[in-house]
Amino acid sequence: xxxxxxxxxxxxxxxxxxxxxxxxxxxxxxxxxxxxxxxxxxxxxxxxxxxxxxxxxxxxxxxxxxxxxxxxxxxxxxxxxxxxxxxxxxxxxxxxxxxxxxxxxxxxxxxxxxxxxxxxxxxxxxxxxxxxxxxxxxxxxxxxxxxxxxxxxxxxxxxxxxxxxxxxxxxxxxxxxxxxxxxxxxxxxxxxxxxxxxxxxxxxxxxxxxxxxxxxxxxxxxxxxxxxxxxxxxxxxxxxxxxxxxxxxxxxxxx
Amino acid sequence: xxxxxxxxxxxxxxxxxxxxxxxxxxxxxxxxxxxxxxxxxxxxxxxxxxxxxxxxxxxxxxxxxxxxxxxxxxxxxxxxxxxxxxxxxxxxxxxxxxxxxxxxxxxxxxxxxxxxxxxxxxxxxxxxxxxxxxxxxxxxxxxxxxxxxxxxxxxxxxxxxxxxxxxxxxxxxxxxxxxxxxxxxxxxxxxxxxxxxxxxxxxxxxxxxxxxxxxxxxxxxxxxxxxxxxxxxxxxxxxxxxxxxxxxxxxxxxx
Numbered sequence: 290x291x292x293x294x295x296x297x298x299x300x301x302x303x304x305x306x307x308x309x310x311x312x313x314x315x316x317x318x319x320x321x322x323x324x325x326x327x328x329x330x331x332x333x334x335x336x337x338x339x340x341x342x343x344x345x346x347x348x349x350x351x352x353x354x355x356x357x358x359x360x361x362x363x364x365x366x367x368x369x370x371x372x373x374x375x376x377x378x379x380x381x382x383x384x385x386x387x388x389x390x391x392x393x394x395x396x397x398x399x400x401x402x403x404x405x406x407x408x409x410x411x412x413x414x415x416x417x418x419x420x421x422x423x424x425x426x427x428x429x430x431x432x433x434x435x436x437x438x439x440x441x442x443x444x445x446x447x448x449x450x451x452x453x454x455x456x457x458x459x460x461x462x463x464x465x466x467x468x469x470x471x472x473x474x475x476x477x478x479x480x481x482x483x484x485x486x487x488x489x490x491x492x493x494x495x496x497x498x499x500x501x502x503x504x505x506x507x508x509x510x511x512x513x514x515x516x517x518x519x520x521x522x523x524x525x526x527x528x529x530x531x532x533x534x535x536x537x538x539x540x541x542x543x544x
Numbered sequence: 545x546x547x548x549x550x551x552x553x554x555x556x557x558x559x560x561x562x563x564x565x566x567x568x569x570x571x572x573x574x575x576x577x578x579x580x581x582x583x584x585x586x587x588x589x590x591x592x593x594x595x596x597x598x599x600x601x602x603x604x605x606x607x608x609x610x611x612x613x614x615x616x617x618x619x620x621x622x623x624x625x626x627x628x629x630x631x632x633x634x635x636x637x638x639x640x641x642x643x644x645x646x647x648x649x650x651x652x653x654x655x656x657x658x659x660x661x662x663x664x665x666x667x668x669x670x671x672x673x674x675x676x677x678x679x680x681x682x683x684x685x686x687x688x689x690x691x692x693x694x695x696x697x698x699x700x701x702x703x704x705x706x707x708x709x710x711x712x713x714x715x716x717x718x719x720x721x722x723x724x725x726x727x728x729x730x731x732x733x734x735x736x737x738x739x740x741x742x743x744x745x746x747x748x749x750x751x752x753x754x755x756x757x758x759x760x761x762x763x764x765x766x767x768x769x770x771x772x773x774x775x776x777x778x779x780x781x782x783x784x785x786x787x788x789x790x791x792x793x794x795x796x797x798x799x
Binding site for chain 2: 302304305307308309310311312313314316317383384385386387388389390391394404406407408409410411413414415417418419421422423424425426427431432433434435436437448451452454456493
């Protein structure tokens with residue numbers, strides 16, 4: 290075997306959870322890695338696919354503990370790649386969708402290290418497949434919005450009012466804690482309380498759960514059913530509901 | 545081996561093009577299928593993964609020919625599943641994203657046939673990975689919109705004005721022929737001509753091409769570079785461009 294002079298960094302989409310929703314390319318990269326970094330959202334079954342001699346480093350946070358700061362992750366992957374190692378940074382879902390890949394891409398480039406992004410199945414695709422409801426339906430929804438419930442401290446909150454438009458299908462990532470706010474914003478912007486909502490918790494995993502509700506009952510449903518992240522909230526404002534009332538009774542947590 | 549009494553239909557995401565961007569689950573379903581239906585957008589390399597004895601049926605259209613009508617596809621997959629066969633309908637990308645899966649789901653359910661959706665990597669994820677530019681960037685874009693350039697005859701054209709909002713990242717599918725219209729609509733709604741655009745043609749295939757341009761030059765670039773579908777047009781309106789002029793010179797095809 291030839292000695293490698295320079296290493297390689299791959300940001301690899303680990304998919305939504307189920308191990309068999311990995312791509313063949315992701316499997317290849319994991320199996321040929323010298324070092325695998327992963328966090329809480331990546332299934333341990335997937336990390337186990339690494340070869341026996343590969344180093345595995347957990348960089349996520351658990352309740353009550355701190356995650357690795359991003360800068361520490363960046364420095365580690367660059368240092369290891371400079372040693373000639375093949376580094377895989379596993380990202381839940383698809384690295385390009387709320388995967389915060391920018392920092393790692395920038396760090397690798399600044400160090401002159403080759404970086405590859407391996408796309409994955411994003412959680413919204415897996416959730417839609419599980420409930421057999423397409424993200425876009427001809428005639429009813431022509432745009433599909435991926436958005437997140439969280440904003441970085443100091444960032445302006447996302448402007449949700451413009452999403453409240455007939456023909457829009459929305460998937461909210463990591464928005465369980467913000468469901469009341471999302472509901473209130475969309476209703477205030479004129480979306481009907483009758484807009485159908487599908488909540489898919491832990492899509493593609495053995496403990497996946499699907500709950501159907503409406504925009505008007507969203508926050509109440511999340512509270513009474515004890516929904517937790519990771520979950521996808523699908524909110525649809527179909528064209529056929531255009532003009533429906535937005536002020537039908539709201540969930541008690543919506544205010 | 546036991547005789548199966550009822551068959552099974554799987555709508556399987558074939559991913560964006562490259563065979564190794566199939567998921568392990570998709571590979572499993574293709575390899576265990578008795579019948580595989582596919583269209584023009586699915587790579588022949590993927591269809592070849594079916595076992596030797598499996599029937600392969602091309603249901604797509606080619607230039608100057610008619611595609612199979614959807615109703616004919618629906619009837620065929622239901623009839624074959626009723627014979628006890630395992631039917632795989634391959635869909636380019638992810639079946640839930642502009643995959644027109646509703647009709648097949650409805651037909652299967654009406655006939656009491658079990659239907660499974662196997663999610664896939666959608667073209668936008670593959671294109672973003674290829675150019676190593678995340679679909680969402682913290683602080684700059686908080687919503688990511690998947691939309692299409694085409695509308696069904698008789699449908700209202702998509703309302704693109706509401707997309708022209710700072711903080712929005714857009715991926716247009718199948719929009720090459722409508723690029724002038726998209727450009728004009730977004731500029732008219734106030735999006736700056738300087739909004740960066742990445743065109744990714746045939747993402748993940750050996751003939752993939754990436755062209756960087758701006759919203760103001762979009763249609764002209766597509767014409768002069770001879771871009772054709774399948775292509776993804778990424779148009780970003782970052783928050784940092786809010787307030788920039790929208791009336792800088794436009795491409796000559798934009799009017």
